[in-house]
Amino acid sequence: MAESVSSASSNTTPPPPESKPSAPVHKSWADEAEEDVLEENNGPSSSASASSLNVDGLAIGENKKEARSLDEPDDSNIKAITFGDTPYTSASTFEDLNLSPELLKGLYVEMKFQKPSKIQAISLPMILSPPFKDLIAQAHNGSGKTTCFVLGMLSRVDPKQQAPQALCICPTRELAIQNTEVLRKMAKYTGISSECAIPTDSRDSIPISKRAPIMAQVVIGTPGTIKKWMTFKKLGVSRLKILVFDEADQMLAEDGFRDDSLRIMKEIERVNPQCQVLLFSATFNDVVKNFVSRTVKPDHNKLFVRREELSLEAVKQYKVNCIDELSKIEVIKDYIFEIGENVGQTIIFVRTRNSARMLHKSLVDMGYAVTSIQGALEHVERDKIVKEFRDGLTQVLISTDVLARGFDQQQVNLVINYDLPLKHTAEYTREPEPDYEVYLHRVGRAGRFGRKGAVFNLICGDRDVMLMQKIEKHFGTEVIEVPENSVEAYKAALKEAGLLQ
DNA sequence: AAAAAAC
Secondary structure: OOOOOEEEOOOOOOOOOOOOOOOOOOOOOOHHHHHHHHHHHHHHOOOOOHHHHHHHHHHHHHHHHOEEEOOOOOOOEEEEEEEEOOOOOOOOOHHHHHHHHHHHHHHHHOOOOOOOOHHHHHHHHHHHHHOOOOOOEEEOOOOOHHHHHHHHHHHHHHOOOOOOEEEEOOOHHHHHHHHHHHHHHHOOOOOOOOEOOOOHHHHHOOHHHHHOOOOOOOOEEHHHHHHHHHHHHOOOOOOOOOOEEEOOOOOOOOOOOHHHHHHHHHHHHHHHOOEEEEEOOOOOHHHHHHHHHHHHHOOOOOEEHHHHOOOOOOEEEEEOOOHHHHHHHHHHHHHHHHHHHEEEOOEEEOHHHHHHHHHHHHHHHHHOOOEEHHHHHHHOHHHHHHHHHHHHHHHHEEEHHHHHOOOOOEEEEEEEEOOOOOOHHHOOOOOOOOOHHHHHHHHHHOOOHHEEEEEEEEEEOHHHHHHHHHHHHOOOOOOEEEOOOHHHHHHHHHOOOOOOO
């Protein structure tokens, strides 16, 4: 059994991010790939008991000797670790993937893609080549992960068989809707049917117990509704060929959806042990990384990105010191809104539902046209707010972390962290911890597909200063301080970010 | 004691 560690050439569909003039100097990839493998195998995450070794250790322990790395000329930063001797050739065109003509047409005509992005070039052959191994895939925000698993699902579906063959589980309603829309667009010429499994407002909907069984060939939804449909035997999984977890680290995190996800996974595995499982996310922290590799089959493949390489170079990060809460609002309206209006749409992230309501009211009272979204709103209201934002009817959206992950709106060039993301478990300990993953996901709402963007972190008090420092250290990036509160200083920042002339 | 889903 041989392991190959390789990286693919950069063939991005969308405009690629500008290459950074001064790439950080570090050890060769061979060293890093090996280190990562070793670390995962018997590294500091000692919480994993010996049982973790019987699954993953088998694969990696064997492979260690033969691990090798191919240094690509293009500073490629995705590492592929494949299991066994199935050779995978990265796809430089979509034609390389043996897709149906209808699906190819969807990619070119509907999606307007030209060729696979880097993550697509590497992951699609792994997903689509027999024996259809499980895959854990990490890739940068906005790099085209959705296409990977949507295309993966569509090309594994047999169009002639009217039964659920692909299932995708997402952490939020908004993401399930977005993924369904992408899939329907891409599937336009294939005739493949799909269904979005999300809760409806109970008043005007037929209860699941009275509904016909699901016939759609692809089902995309949130854990609760999918679980419910399965429990009521309305969603059969015996014909399932492929199961996808979007934002997989959150879906399998202990404080995330782990219980729901595992229950769904187990049920599918019970009737259908051969079902291929794909886990996709931009982030996998060490704890969850260790856990997820034990939830998939031992012979899975994986793609990973080093933590330091994850921050998007095209999105400039800034911090602003604010004396109190009120001055946060003043910074937003007097400086950021003042000059930010012409640079595209803005998302303001807050930590709690209540802050979302409060900030929304304050800004509306001052005459600004903003909307807000959070999980306590009614479903129809949430859908409406998102639609208005997508249609460009609103420029500024205040949001809790409901939209922190995956939300893809290319016109968003500006992200404001009104509050820094905090790890909940750490809130009551002496030393608060930032939620690094959420931070990265929020930042990733700007700079979609390598576009330019900027983030303003509003810092208030010693705790925020410390949190910000930790974030900078964790990702090895410098977050530049806006030197003073003046229109000129913010203009300069946005110019530097490439958002203003 | 957050937020997410949803009972």
